[in-house]
Amino acid sequence: MADRPAPSGEVLAPAAVRIFGPEWLYLACALLFGGAFLTLTPPFQVADEENHFRRSCELAEGRVIPEKRGDYTGDNLPRSVEALWYLY
Numbered sequence: 001m002a003d004r005p006a007p008s009g010e011v012l013a014p015a016a017v018r019i020f021g022p023e024w025l026y027l028a029c030a031l032l033f034g035g036a037f038l039t040l041t042p043p044f045q046v047a048d049e050e051n052h053f054r055r056s057c058e059l060a061e062g063r064v065i066p067e068k069r070g071d072y073t074g075d076n077l078p079r080s081v082e083a084l085w086y087l088y
Contacts, residue, residue, distance in 0.1 A: 044084070044085070050085065053081075053084075054074055054077060054081070055074070057077055057078075057081050058074065058075050058077070061075075063075050
C-alpha cells in the first residue's frame with residue numbers, strides 16, 4: 001500500500017513509528033516485567049495474599065457477605081484450601 005499524501009497540515013509518521021509506538025513499548029515492558037514478577041515470586045509470599053485468596057474462594061462459592069465471628073471474619077472454607085498454607 002502506497003503512502004497517501006497528507007491532507008491539509010497532517011503529517012504522517014513513517015510506518016515503523018505507527019506500528020512500534022509508545023503503547024507497544026509499554027505493552028512489551030509490562031509483559032516482560034510482569035511475567036518476571038509472576039514467575040519469580042513464590043506463592044503466598046506476598047503480604048496479605050493469603051487473605052485475598054481466601055476471599056476469592058468465598059466469592060467463587062457465591063458468598064458475597066462474609067460472616068464475622070469474634071476476631072475472625074470469613075466463612076468456612078474447604079479443607080483443601082486450608083491445606084495450601086501448610087505446603088508453602
